[in-house]
Amino acid sequence: MNLRFTGNKALILGGSSAMGLALAELLLAEGLTVTLTHSSPKGLAAIAQRCPDLAQASPSLDLADLTSLDRLEPCLNCGVDYLVDLAQADHEGLLAAASEEGVRTYFESHVTNRLLLLKAVTRGMLYRGFGRLLHVSSAAAALPAPGQGFYAAAKRAAESCYLGLGLELGERGITSLSLRLGVVDAGRGGRFLDRQGLRKALAGKTLTVEQVASTLLFLLSDQSLAFTCTTLTMDAGLTARKYV
Amino acid sequence: MNMFLAIRSILGEILDLDPEKILEQTYLIRELNAESIDLLEIGVAIQHRLDIPVHDDLLFLKNLRTLLLRAELSKCPPIGVLAREYPHLSQERLAQILIDLPQGPVLRVSDLVAYVCWTRKDQGD
Numbered sequence: 001m002n003l004r005f006t007g008n009k010a011l012i013l014g015g016s017s018a019m020g021l022a023l024a025e026l027l028l029a030e031g032l033t034v035t036l037t038h039s040s041p042k043g044l045a046a047i048a049q050r051c052p053d054l055a056q057a058s059p060s061l062d063l064a065d066l067t068s069l070d071r072l073e074p075c076l077n078c079g080v081d082y083l084v085d086l087a088q089a090d091h092e093g094l095l096a097a098a099s100e101e102g103v104r105t106y107f108e109s110h111v112t113n114r115l116l117l118l119k120a121v122t123r124g125m126l127y128r129g130f131g132r133l134l135h136v137s138s139a140a141a142a143l144p145a146p147g148q149g150f151y152a153a154a155k156r157a158a159e160s161c162y163l164g165l166g167l168e169l170g171e172r173g174i175t176s177l178s179l180r181l182g183v184v185d186a187g188r189g190g191r192f193l194d195r196q197g198l199r200k201a202l203a204g205k206t207l208t209v210e211q212v213a214s215t216l217l218f219l220l221s222d223q224s225l226a227f228t229c230t231t232l233t234m235d236a237g238l239t240a241r242k243y244v
Numbered sequence: 245m246n247m248f249l250a251i252r253s254i255l256g257e258i259l260d261l262d263p264e265k266i267l268e269q270t271y272l273i274r275e276l277n278a279e280s281i282d283l284l285e286i287g288v289a290i291q292h293r294l295d296i297p298v299h300d301d302l303l304f305l306k307n308l309r310t311l312l313l314r315a316e317l318s319k320c321p322p323i324g325v326l327a328r329e330y331p332h333l334s335q336e337r338l339a340q341i342l343i344d345l346p347q348g349p350v351l352r353v354s355d356l357v358a359y360v361c362w363t364r365k366d367q368g369d
Contacts, residue, residue: 126285127292168281 003221006130007081009033010220011072011121013061014086016043018186019136021050022213023084030217035075037061037087063087064109069117076124082220083121085114085135085162088154090188095149102150110154115161122165125174132220133176135162139235141180155180159231166229175228177219182235184212205238247294247357247364254289255353258282266353272304273349290356296363302330303359305351308341332362 010027012020015036024034028051036051036058038044048055059071091106118133125131137155144152159178166176183189183206193199193206215234218224233239248268256263259276272278278286283304291298301307307329315325326338333341333355341350 123288123291126288172281172285 001223003030003218003223005030005032005082005220006222007032007132009035009078009080010082010084011035011037011075011080012084012086013037013117014039014088015054015058016040016046017086018209019184019212019216020084020086021046022209023216024051024054026213026217027082027220032082035059035080037072039087061087063089063113063117064105066113066116069113069120072117072120076120079124079128080121081125081128081130082132083118083134084216084220085133085158087114088151091150092147093150094147095153098150106150107154107157111157111161114158118161118165122169122174126169126172129173131169131174132225133162133165133174134216134219135159135176135178136216137178137180137231139180139182139233139239142233143239163229163231170228175225177224177227177229178231179216179219180231180233180235181212182207182233182238184209202238205236207234207236245294247360248353250294251290251353251356251360254286254293258285258289268352268354268357270353271349272351272353272356274347286356290360294360294364296360296367298363302332303356305330305341305355308345308350312342312345332358334358 008031010032012024012034014020015024016038020036024036027034034054036047036054038047038058038060039062044055044058044060047058059075060068061072062068088110093102122131122133135158137159138151140148140152141155141159162176162178165174183193183202185193185206186209189206193202212234219227252263252266255261255266255276259278259282261276266276270276283300287298287300287303290296290303308326311325311329312322315322322342323335323338326333326341327335330338337355337358344350
């Protein structure tokens with residue numbers, strides 16, 4: 001099947017992650033223009049190594065710093081047709097033991113500032129009459145482990161923001177989707193598998209970066225635009241079982 | 245550029261109306277039945293086509309009733325509070341708004357024109 005793309009400019013938040021880089025390569029192969037954000041020098045180095053042509057134009061984005069949204073302006077001015085949101089800082093800790101500062105900072109970064117960013121992105125999409133918003137969520141949004149309360153709550157809130165935008169702007173050509181991923185064997189998912197010694201127990205129940213990137217590519221294509229205002233789960237059946 | 249004509253064109257296109265029937269004194273919500281999503285589109289179109297930053301809250305006088313409530317609670321003259329928030333509107337227009345408010349949404353096409361002219365002037369155009 002040949003995938004079709006109405007737009008041609010993609011912005012990937014958290015683009016220096018393994019998933020972001022793999023997706024960027026697929027989008028480039030489809031002939032799209034891609035901008036990857038990074039949040040650290042290490043992230044920029046990862047982009048430079050795997051997608052050297054994209055490193056120079058890669059804006060630094062830190063959701064905790066509202067002023068860093070300004071650095072996206074050149075990209076937004078050129079128009080963004082596809083937004084892929086992989087940006088999420090980990091924050092493990094008990095909700096019941098959370099500090100006031102910790103609560104404020106985390107939710108301001110991942111809910112308030114994310115919505116402000118989405119507002120800026122969708123205004124451009126609205127003007128052009130087309131836009132696809134793809135939010136990479138987590139199975140933890142529905143089934144968090146103890147200590148994942150911050151992460152899960154922020155993901156749920158972000159899912160609701162994406163759903164709301166899709167509902168509000170759908171008739172103006174803007175669609176939205178959240179994809180809840182299970183355990184991805186890369187980055188923090190890979191570290192989790194190693195730390196918990198779960199590689200053997202979860203054999204066949206984890207996702208590869210390539211699987212996720214290919215799925216994201218499909219979900220951005222015209223063929224999948226009817227997946228809108230909803231949440232899909234991709235977890236290799238992990239959360240369907242009563243007991244692991 | 246004639247800002248009224250530019251805005252009238254945008255309104256006609258987004259609200260699917262004959263621009264000739266839109267006057268400076270026309271009420272956007274009360275007469276043209278503009279809804280929230282229409283206002284959002286109008287704000288975006290003004291921002292991109294006229295190349296100015298747009299703050300929807302100011303452009304569409306969204307916080308008007310909140311500001312008036314705040315003025316009442318703090319016992320400040322309402323017109324002074326509105327003048328600080330909406331520097332693009334004349335004292336005469338603000339006074340008119342206060343009289344007109346009980347009849348419904350007060351936003352007029354001329355308010356959008358005033359905002360655009362004021363913002364462009366502020367940018368040094």
